[in-house]
Amino acid sequence: MIGILDYGLGNILAFVNMYKRLHHPARVVREAGDLAGVTKLILPGVGAFDHAMALFNQSGLRPPVEELVFGKQVPMLGICVGMQMLADSSEEGKLPGLGWISGRVARVAAISGRGSVRLPHMGWNDITVYGNQALFRGLETDARFYFLHSYYFATQSETDVLASVEYGTRFTCAVGREQVMGVQFHPEKSHRFGTRLLQNFAES
Amino acid sequence: MLRPRIIPCLLVRNKGLVKTRRFADDKYVGDPINAVKIFNEKEVDELMVLDLDATSAGTGIDFKLVERLAAECRMPLAYGGGIQTVEQASRLIGLGVEKVTLGAAAFRQPQLLREIARELGSQSVVAVIDAKKKLLGQRWEARILNGREGTGRCPIELAREFEELGVGEIVINSIDHDGMMDGYDLELAERIRSVVSVPMTVLGGAGSLQDMRSLISRLGIIGAAAGSLFVFKGPYRAVLINYPAPAEKDALNAAAIPAGK
Numbered sequence: 001m002i003g004i005l006d007y008g009l010g011n012i013l014a015f016v017n018m019y020k021r022l023h024h025p026a027r028v029v030r031e032a033g034d035l036a037g038v039t040k041l042i043l044p045g046v047g048a049f050d051h052a053m054a055l056f057n058q059s060g061l062r063p064p065v066e067e068l069v070f071g072k073q074v075p076m077l078g079i080c081v082g083m084q085m086l087a088d089s090s091e092e093g094k095l096p097g098l099g100w101i102s103g104r105v106a107r108v109a110a111i112s113g114r115g116s117v118r119l120p121h122m123g124w125n126d127i128t129v130y131g132n133q134a135l136f137r138g139l140e141t142d143a144r145f146y147f148l149h150s151y152y153f154a155t156q157s158e159t160d161v162l163a164s165v166e167y168g169t170r171f172t173c174a175v176g177r178e179q180v181m182g183v184q185f186h187p188e189k190s191h192r193f194g195t196r197l198l199q200n201f202a203e204s
Numbered sequence: 205m206l207r208p209r210i211i212p213c214l215l216v217r218n219k220g221l222v223k224t225r226r227f228a229d230d231k232y233v234g235d236p237i238n239a240v241k242i243f244n245e246k247e248v249d250e251l252m253v254l255d256l257d258a259t260s261a262g263t264g265i266d267f268k269l270v271e272r273l274a275a276e277c278r279m280p281l282a283y284g285g286g287i288q289t290v291e292q293a294s295r296l297i298g299l300g301v302e303k304v305t306l307g308a309a310a311f312r313q314p315q316l317l318r319e320i321a322r323e324l325g326s327q328s329v330v331a332v333i334d335a336k337k338k339l340l341g342q343r344w345e346a347r348i349l350n351g352r353e354g355t356g357r358c359p360i361e362l363a364r365e366f367e368e369l370g371v372g373e374i375v376i377n378s379i380d381h382d383g384m385m386d387g388y389d390l391e392l393a394e395r396i397r398s399v400v401s402v403p404m405t406v407l408g409g410a411g412s413l414q415d416m417r418s419l420i421s422r423l424g425i426i427g428a429a430a431g432s433l434f435v436f437k438g439p440y441r442a443v444l445i446n447y448p449a450p451a452e453k454d455a456l457n458a459a460a461i462p463a464g465k
Contacts, residue, residue, distance in 0.1 A: 009298075010297070010298070011274070011297060011298065011299070011300040011301070011302070012298065012300075013271070013274065013275055013298075013299060013300045014274070014275075014300040017275045017276075017300075018278075046297055046324060046325065046328060047297075047323060047324040047325040047328065048322065048323070048324075048325050051323060081325075110401065111463075111464055112401065114424070114461055114465075115424060115425075115461040115462050115463050115464055115465040116401070116424065116463065117463045117464050118401055118402055118403050118425075118463075119372075119401075119402070120326060120327040120372045120373075120402070120403065121206070122209070122327065122372070122373065122403045123206050123207055123208070123209045123249065123250075123403075123425070123427075124206070124207045124209070124249055125205065125206045125207070126205060144207075146249075146250075146279070146280050147206075148280065148302060148303075148327045148328075149327060150326065150327065150372075166205065166464075167206050167463055167464065168463055168464035169464070186280065186302070189277070189278065189279055189280045189281075189302065190279075191244075191247045191278050191279060192247070194278075195278070
């Protein structure tokens, strides 16, 4: 059973619909009681870092989720700002992040001129996957995803980087440390590539 | 490498899809949910849905319809029409819309752009500007309410102001070229592109992939949106939902100046 964390932010329904299509059981988690029987967690997120952190901290979900992820090693996947929340801090805000994967969230470098690098980074981009990751099974080559963001996760350790993307500069777009993972792009809106990734997460 | 976005733009009226010419002369083109299903199969980059009556005729946001559309979309969805508060914008994002698009409201209550950007992030807020050529004085005028009302403002200046207020994307729509399939207003697009630093999408006039190619080769990585091109086939405007094949899109990508080069 996949638990999709609803703390008042993000496109929860997109994940519900995706897993419905995959015929994989999934449930929206709004309070601690909804976590019973959940074996995987998705942390969606949209918008500003502080707003997302404040809502998650106030939701009452943080302690039971921490208990599941670190007490019972339940795998968790953060999406977009949900991935950035895994970091220690963000240039975009003042609140501390969850600190589950060491690093900070930094602004992508914009470049003006002819081949301008404009922010937000918006659209479909190819990614480079490092090593043999269960999350990216079948997506090692020729995978592209929809990006919509201006900040990225700069991990402290290279070993936490699962994939990167190039937009002006090359930066991290997927992180993972044991059962805690995150992707900067939107798999729920990335056609068959995203479907495959969310299926991998459910089945791995 | 980041690709240009090839975007079908769907116009909603009375729960059905229509296509206009120069903002008039509606032609019914089908059911929105069916259209989304077909565009899913064709793996479109992104979808833009604009409700023509929500603000203009005061019908408001049809949340039920947006919910069904967003649930069906396996690609990012930008929705515009009737958004007047941060709460409405936030509710739309919760339904699975990626980007909320403001037209008349961006002009009438510009602070709303700032408020939505603060809460939902710039990447989720889009301003759409409908521009019409003028015979005298400034070259173009921004118009609102499906082109009915002039603003007296230059679209290029408005685009810059909207960017300062925090929007993450500007959509520029040419009233003169809408539905005419005679090519984009490249000059207006280029002028706006040169004064804003956020991504932009150009709408109005695409009649062939060659028109998109002209836009992309001149302006680089950009959103190339179209209505008629993706819903009609042939000179008699027979309804047929279509979208370029992967190889045709690759050729369009190859025409762009890569970002950062």
